[in-house]
Each structure stands twice: as C-alpha cells, then as structure tokens.
Amino acid sequence: MSRRPAELSDRLDALARAVELGERRADPALLAPARELLSRAAARRRFSPERAVVALAGGTGSGKSTLFNALSEAALAPTGVRRPTTSRSRAAIWPPAESASGSEAGPLLDWLEVRDRHGVGGGGPVEHRLDGLVLIDLPDFDSTAAAHRVEAERMTGVVDLLVWVLDPQKYADAAVHQRYLRPLAAFREVMLVVLNQADRLEPAALDACRRDLAHLLADDGLAGVPVLATSATRGDGLPQLRAALADRVRSRSVAMARLQADTDAAVAALEPLCASGTGGRGAERENQRSEGNLVRALSVAAGAGPVADAAGRSYRMRATAQVGWPLTRWLSRFRADPLRRLHLDAASSGLTSRPVATTGQRAQVSNALRELVTERTRGLAPAWQSSTSAVLETRQNALPAELDTAVRNAELSPAERPGWWTAVRAVQFLFLLVAVAGLLWLAVLAGFAYLQLPGPSYHVGRAPLPTLLLIGGVVAGLLTSVLARPFVNVGAARRRSRARRSLEAGVREVARREVLTPLAAELDSAARFCAALAGARR
Numbered sequence: 001m002s003r004r005p006a007e008l009s010d011r012l013d014a015l016a017r018a019v020e021l022g023e024r025r026a027d028p029a030l031l032a033p034a035r036e037l038l039s040r041a042a043a044r045r046r047f048s049p050e051r052a053v054v055a056l057a058g059g060t061g062s063g064k065s066t067l068f069n070a071l072s073e074a075a076l077a078p079t080g081v082r083r084p085t086t087s088r089s090r091a092a093i094w095p096p097a098e099s100a101s102g103s104e105a106g107p108l109l110d111w112l113e114v115r116d117r118h119g120v121g122g123g124g125p126v127e128h129r130l131d132g133l134v135l136i137d138l139p140d141f142d143s144t145a146a147a148h149r150v151e152a153e154r155m156t157g158v159v160d161l162l163v164w165v166l167d168p169q170k171y172a173d174a175a176v177h178q179r180y181l182r183p184l185a186a187f188r189e190v191m192l193v194v195l196n197q198a199d200r201l202e203p204a205a206l207d208a209c210r211r212d213l214a215h216l217l218a219d220d221g222l223a224g225v226p227v228l229a230t231s232a233t234r235g236d237g238l239p240q241l242r243a244a245l246a247d248r249v250r251s252r253s254v255a256m257a258r259l260q261a262d263t264d265a266a267v268a269a270l271e272p273l274c275a276s277g278t279g280g281r282g283a284e285r286e287n288q289r290s291e292g293n294l295v296r297a298l299s300v301a302a303g304a305g306p307v308a309d310a311a312g313r314s315y316r317m318r319a320t321a322q323v324g325w326p327l328t329r330w331l332s333r334f335r336a337d338p339l340r341r342l343h344l345d346a347a348s349s350g351l352t353s354r355p356v357a358t359t360g361q362r363a364q365v366s367n368a369l370r371e372l373v374t375e376r377t378r379g380l381a382p383a384w385q386s387s388t389s390a391v392l393e394t395r396q397n398a399l400p401a402e403l404d405t406a407v408r409n410a411e412l413s414p415a416e417r418p419g420w421w422t423a424v425r426a427v428q429f430l431f432l433l434v435a436v437a438g439l440l441w442l443a444v445l446a447g448f449a450y451l452q453l454p455g456p457s458y459h460v461g462r463a464p465l466p467t468l469l470l471i472g473g474v475v476a477g478l479l480t481s482v483l484a485r486p487f488v489n490v491g492a493a494r495r496r497s498r499a500r501r502s503l504e505a506g507v508r509e510v511a512r513r514e515v516l517t518p519l520a521a522e523l524d525s526a527a528r529f530c531a532a533l534a535g536a537r538r
Helices: 005-022 028-046 064-072 106-112 146-156 174-190 203-219 238-250 254-273 280-301 304-323 329-334 359-376 382-396 399-409 419-450 465-536
Strands: 052-058 090-093 116-119 133-137 161-166 191-195 227-229
Touching: 005 028, 005 254, 005 465, 028 254, 052 064, 052 146, 052 238, 052 254, 064 090, 064 133, 064 238, 090 106, 106 133, 133 238, 161 174, 161 238, 161 254, 174 191, 174 203, 174 254, 191 203, 191 238, 203 227, 227 238, 254 465, 280 304, 280 359, 280 399, 280 465, 304 419, 304 465, 359 382, 359 465, 382 465, 399 465, 419 465
Parallel strands: 052 133, 052 161, 090 116, 161 191, 191 227
Antiparallel strands: 090 133
C-alpha cells in the first residue's frame, strides 16, 4: 500500500539530505537522477497534485492513438497503421469532479511542456468516470524521427501512470522488452499494460497471448502489472480499461505513487554508495594500532627524539653551570646551549631548526596515513574511501608547519631552577670561601717570611691550618661536583623523558586536529549519508 503524502515528504527530505552529503564525494552522474527527482517532485506537488497524468506509450502500429481517441470519445489524434502519426504529445483533459479542488490543468501541462490540449466531457457511470484525468498520447517509441523518441522518453519520466500499449504482432518482440519495458521494472506500481487490437485474435488465442505476455512481463521484473485486452476499434475491453483508470484517478494518489516509485529508483541507484564497515573489537584494535603508528611516524618526522636529547643535554649544561666547581664552571659559557642551537630556547622566536624530516621519514608518515585510511574506511564504498583520502592528502600538506609549532610549544626547558641547585651552589661557594681564606692566609705568611718576621701560624696536628683550608676547600669543591654529577644525570634523564612526553603530546594533538578529526568527520558524513538513505527507503 502506498504511503501518505506526508510520509513521501519525509522520504524526499531524507533523500535531499543524502544528496547534500554526497556532493563532492560521489560521482555527479550518480547523484544527478536523485537531484532531478527532487526538483521534479517539488514541481509535481506544486502543480495540480490532485490530478492524474496518464500517458499512453507504445510502438508504431499498436493502435495507441486510436485507443486515445476511443477513451476521449473524440477524434483528437490522427491515426495510421504503417507510419508514426503522433509527432508530439497531446493531452485530453477531463474536468475535475465537484468534490475535488478543481485546479486548472494549464500550469501542470505548461510544466509538462504539452502544448496540444483538448478538453473532453465527463459523465457516464461512476465507476467509469475519469474526472480530473489528464490523458496524454505520446509519440511512438520506435519512431524513425529521433525527436519523437526523445519526447516519448522524456514524458515517461514525468507522468504519473504509464499505460503501455502492445499489439498481438509485436508484444513478444525482444527489443521492446529489453529496451523499453525491462528498464521500467522499478515503476511497475504505476504501470498498466494493454494488449490492443484484441479483435484480431480468437478468444483462445487471445487468452494464450495474455498469459504469454504476463510471463514475459514477469521476466522483465514487471510481475503483477495488470494486463488488459482491448480493441480500440470495436470497443472490447474499454470499460475495463476505463474502470482501471477511474480507480486510479479516484484514489487521488497516482502522482504520489509515481513519486514513491521514483524515490525507490533513486534510492536504489545510490545504494552502492552505502556500505557498512567491518566493526567489532578486532577493528577497534586495528584502529588503535594504526593511530599509534601514525603518531610514532609523526614524532620521528618532527624530530622528537633529537629534540628531547637536546633538552636533556641543555639541562645537564645548565646544571653543571650551577653545581660545578666555581673555578671551572665558566668554561661552559664557551659551549652553545643545545636548545638554543635549535632555536627552541625561551629567547628564540619564529621557525625552529629542528632536524628536517628525511625522505624515508616522510614516506613513513605517508604509509601510516594510508594504513589509517585503509583501516578506518574498510568496507565503505569507493567514493567515501576516495573522498577520505583526498581530505587527508590536503591536510598532509599542513603537517610540517603544525609539527614545527607543536615542537616550539612543547615544555622543553622550564624557567624555574630545582631547589637542590641552589643548595649545592651555596655549599660550593662556602668551600670556595674556605679555599680562598686558606690561600690569603698563606699569602700573608709568605709576606711575613719575606720580611723575615715571625707570622701567625696555627697547625692541626703537624699540618698548617692555612694549607688545610686551601687544600680542603679545593678538594671539597671538586668532590661536591663529582657527587652532584649522578644527580645531574638523573635530572637530565628526567628532563629528556618529560620533554619527550610533551613533544609526543603535541604531536598527538596535531594528529588529532589535522588527521583524526577530519577523518572522523568524513566517516560521520558517510554514516549520516547511509542513515539518510535508510530514511528515504520505503
């Protein structure tokens, strides 16, 4: 049973969302029929939706125009046997019933581009009344004039109900079924088939022809399409055909039924764009693995390892300058800070001098991106796989600059100094004062000895106290430097580890912002496309 118009509106809205999501992703030729349907549906629902537009279609000699005149009860169309006589579409218009809205058919026929129009009378038994019908006689499908064939094919795409007229001689013609009827399988709900010129057959032969035609239609995918036998010249079967048309007209849903069938066809055409991914825990593990591979490849390309090593060496240099022996720590001033050489210290600005990614490292990033796309889009239609790859290829060009920014913003060398540096520095200064005091004392004693005057002299055991102060201060300072070295190494290792974590966090953020988020957005578009397509199904 056909859905109500409101439900058709929901289907068309869902189809419109699917088309919008498919833009720039799917082949425009694949989206074109759905886009054309949406435009046509909007127009058809605007122009006299309560009227039923029925077209008589068929080949040369089928008696289509004669049948048109018989239904119209007027000689509106020229008739012939051997040559096509219908060169353009013409319409017979029945007035609407008093209970109908009674809108004029003019705007509808203008939209259909049918210029040849004829009004016909109503009346007759209620079951045969065609109030509100617009009956169109189409040019022959097999006409020798290409313009006739184009016009016939155009009209079959816009009318509400298609009545295909066949004759006993050509009803089984393979060309008719393969070229014309079989492609219309999606519209079997809005089709009737008429075996015209039934007066040429005996009753038994006519029954055999109808059964054979029904089998052929079933092979064409048109099983269930009503098959009526008529004779336009003698009037056989015309009451049954009128009743079938009247039933469709009275239902006031022929136009909606055609749009339903068109929507089914449009959805079926877009189905190849919607495929489900593999899913499951295994897929989740593969996704995590491919994400980890990408972050590692980006970290290598960003030079995270060498930069972290530089942070550790910078810490060691700064620590040595603070806790080393005061008389030798000045030598560190002649060595450049590793972070400063990379333009990564606090005083530097602009681009860094981090190691440039090698060709092999860039290839690893590209491989990791392809692996990630392959894992995430597994099972999706090629159109979505291609669009996802295209999005990431565009983003890949921005990765070097983003990685450079991430390296610069990483926590490589904190401004504050560890407290134990200050304590060791104070101890080193105290030992230096002791050594200087001993040295000055010895200098004073040397002056007294030069003047051959007795000077003050103190001993600890047999060792002179000034000598003990000088030697003790120097040895204690050197020993303190040696004892502080393991702590400096531990601090440098921690600083390297923290810098590496900070760098990896920055790289992970770049991967999330420049790769994973666009990838997720594209996959979400694919999921919403499939959801919209599901909403457009019947």
